[in-house]
Amino acid sequence: MEQRVAVLVSAIVGTLIIALFAVVARSAHTPGTTEDIAASGARWRRMTLWGLVVLFVPTVAFSLTKLPYGGRETAPAAVVVQATGHQWAWELSPSTVPAGQPVEIRVTGADVNHGFGVYDTNDRLVTQTQAMPGFTNVIRYTFGTPGTYRILCLEYCGLGHHTMTSQLTVTASSGRAAQ
Numbered sequence: 001m002e003q004r005v006a007v008l009v010s011a012i013v014g015t016l017i018i019a020l021f022a023v024v025a026r027s028a029h030t031p032g033t034t035e036d037i038a039a040s041g042a043r044w045r046r047m048t049l050w051g052l053v054v055l056f057v058p059t060v061a062f063s064l065t066k067l068p069y070g071g072r073e074t075a076p077a078a079v080v081v082q083a084t085g086h087q088w089a090w091e092l093s094p095s096t097v098p099a100g101q102p103v104e105i106r107v108t109g110a111d112v113n114h115g116f117g118v119y120d121t122n123d124r125l126v127t128q129t130q131a132m133p134g135f136t137n138v139i140r141y142t143f144g145t146p147g148t149y150r151i152l153c154l155e156y157c158g159l160g161h162h163t164m165t166s167q168l169t170v171t172a173s174s175g176r177a178a179q
């Protein structure tokens with residue numbers, strides 16, 4: 001979803017830059033007096049300033065809403081999962097979530113630092129964060145496809161690190177469509 005927004009924004013910005021180059025290239029051949037050139041210079045500086053304002057204000061505003069820590073929450077999550085990393089097991093509550101609805105996963109560590117990694121049915125890492133003692137990292141994720149997702153530890157946390165695997169069951173949801 002956010003990737004699509006990023007692609008769209010890049011396309012719009014790219015198009016604007018190309019359009020600006022085209023206008024500059026066309027007007028570059030217009031002959032004029034010194035006064036004309038000075039006036040046109042001032043006009044271009046003004047247009048560039050406004051162009052930057054128009055481009056940057058929405059970009060900065062959009063970025064602020066996406067900051068991971070302390071950023072504003074957009075939509076309330078349908079399900080909240082508490083995930084705690086222990087040497088050497090994951091505690092997930094609940095361990096079943098619906099597909100197609102935003103899920104909030106609150107990740108922490110009980111003893112040492114762990115890495116919370118969620119893998120889909122094709123063993124592709126779909127989302128991850130640190131599991132740290134005394135701190136909760138929040139992941140918001142919408143599972144598109146039902147199935148059994150694997151949870152693996154992404155940070156070496158001792159002798160049993162490789163045994164730290166768990167499962168998150170994603171069930172088909174009749175509610176909102178998958179994103």
Ligand SMILES: [Cu+2]
Pocket residue numbers: 114115153154155156157158161162164
């Ligand atoms: Cu580990």
